[in-house]
C-alpha cells in the first residue's frame with residue numbers, strides 16, 4: 001500500500017516539482033553504520049552510536065543522507081527522516097503542509113480494505129503519514145496504481161504513533177545478522193532488535209469519509225469526487241502485526 005510509487009506507463013506522471021515529500025531520491029544513500037550487539041545483549045547498537053541515533057523510545061534508526069531533490073526520485077522508496085517527521089508532526093506526506101483536520105479527525109488516504117473486516121480501518125497500522133486538503137489526495141490517486149481505483153479517505157480521531165517498520169536483526173557471531181523487514185509495536189519484546197526506517201501509526205477513532213467509485217469511463221484520468229461510504233463487508237482479515 002505504498003503511496004509514492006513509480007508512475008505507471010498508463011498513469012499520470014509526477015511533474016518534476018511534485019515529487020511527494022516523503023519519497024526518497026537516488027542520491028540519498030544509507031550511511032554505513034556497523035551494527036553491533038547492544039551492551040548487555042538486549043538488542044542492537046551502532047559501533048559509533050550517537051545520541052540522536054535512537055528515538056525517545058530507545059529504538060535505533062537507520063542513518064540516511066538527506067539530499068531531497070538530488071538525483072532522481074524513487075517513488076517506491078520512502079525517506080526515513082522525512083517520513084518520521086511527517087508522522088510526528090502530522091504533516092501531509094505529499095506537500096509537507098499540515099494535514100487536514102476537522103471535527104472527525106485528521107485526514108488519511110488509504111487503500112480500500114473495507115472488505116477485510118466490518119470495522120476496518122479501526123486499529124489498522126500504517127506507515128503512510130496523513131494528507132492535506134490542498135489537492136494532494138487527487139495527485140496521489142491519479143498517479144498511484146494501488147490507489148487509483150481502490151482508495152478511501154478516512155478521518156482519524158486518534159492516530160497512535162506506537163510502532164516502527166525496519167530491519168530485524170538476530171543475535172549472531174561476531175555481529176548481529178539482519179533477517180527480515182518487520183513491523184513492530186514499541187511494546188514488542190524484540191523491538192530493540194529492529195533498525196527502524198519508518199514510524200508506524202495505529203489508526204483509532206476512524207470514520208470513512210469518501211471512497212473511489214466506478215466511473216463510466218475507467219480510463220478517465222480525472223479522479224472521482226467523494227462517494228458515499230460503502231458498508232458491505234466480507235470476511236474479516238486483520239492485518240498481521
Ligand SMILES: [Zn+2]
Nearest residue numbers: 092095132136
Ligand atoms: Zn498536501
